[in-house]
Amino acid sequence: MPLEPACLTHATDGTPVSEIYGDIYHSAAGGHAQARHVFLAGNGLPARWQGRERFVILETGFGLGLNFLATWLAWRDDPQRCQELHFISFEKHPFQATDLALAQAAWPEFALLAEQLRQHWPVLQPGVYRLEFDSARVVLTLVFGDAVDTLPRLATAVDAFYLDGFSPARNPELWSPALCRSLARVAVSGATLATWSVAASVRQSLAAAQFDVEKRPGFAGKRQMLVARYAQGDSG
Numbered sequence: 001m002p003l004e005p006a007c008l009t010h011a012t013d014g015t016p017v018s019e020i021y022g023d024i025y026h027s028a029a030g031g032h033a034q035a036r037h038v039f040l041a042g043n044g045l046p047a048r049w050q051g052r053e054r055f056v057i058l059e060t061g062f063g064l065g066l067n068f069l070a071t072w073l074a075w076r077d078d079p080q081r082c083q084e085l086h087f088i089s090f091e092k093h094p095f096q097a098t099d100l101a102l103a104q105a106a107w108p109e110f111a112l113l114a115e116q117l118r119q120h121w122p123v124l125q126p127g128v129y130r131l132e133f134d135s136a137r138v139v140l141t142l143v144f145g146d147a148v149d150t151l152p153r154l155a156t157a158v159d160a161f162y163l164d165g166f167s168p169a170r171n172p173e174l175w176s177p178a179l180c181r182s183l184a185r186v187a188v189s190g191a192t193l194a195t196w197s198v199a200a201s202v203r204q205s206l207a208a209a210q211f212d213v214e215k216r217p218g219f220a221g222k223r224q225m226l227v228a229r230y231a232q233g234d235s236g
């Protein structure tokens, strides 16, 4: 089935919004700060990748690439960074590179990295695309297609998860018990997970998939966010 690309539109406050899902791409209080607070700090990064040979992050929903760019920038800025950073992200409705350029202009701190990302941006066809940066020390694997279908077929070992697939109320398929089981299937023991959603259904699906969930203070106006640790395989 061909992909239906996303169409860049904005809410009245300028926040990018999806017409398909009726939801915003990132917090109106700041996309980069949200990425750092929720996804990086929520997964104990950068500390957890320090000194490691290889560290693997999996994200549901690539969107504008903001979380990837924030992670890549944090990795570059960290003198103790892991040797190889692998970032795997799923996207059902990718943007055209021209729309990425318009949206990413909001973050001048990413300008050089975002330009490299767009230079490597694949054709919008379903499939798996491997993009290499910084002499292949940063590898972005983009899976264009529905994560519900593609995630169960993924073979990898993930250290940290970013769950960012629009709100569970508007996009329940990306937070379902089956999808959480697919996350657990590729998680290493002790893998961590972070998301801004604290919906009861999400907590239950993650707990049923053997993730120990915990609420933490959320970003900006949000009271809470969720972190979790994959407990299966722990010895004690």
Ligand SMILES: C[S@@+](CC[C@H](N)C(=O)[O-])C[C@H]1O[C@@H](n2cnc3c(N)ncnc32)[C@H](O)[C@@H]1O
Binding pocket: 006, 024, 025, 026, 059, 060, 061, 062, 063, 064, 065, 066, 067, 068, 090, 091, 092, 093, 094, 145, 146, 147, 148, 164, 165, 166, 171, 173, 174
């Ligand atoms: C909140 S946005 C992600 C923002 C992104 N993480 C960033 O840093 O810019 C959610 C994304 O999930 C994607 N998405 C929704 N359902 C999906 C599915 N079933 N499979 C793959 N991607 C999906 C949407 O198209 C959208 O781009």
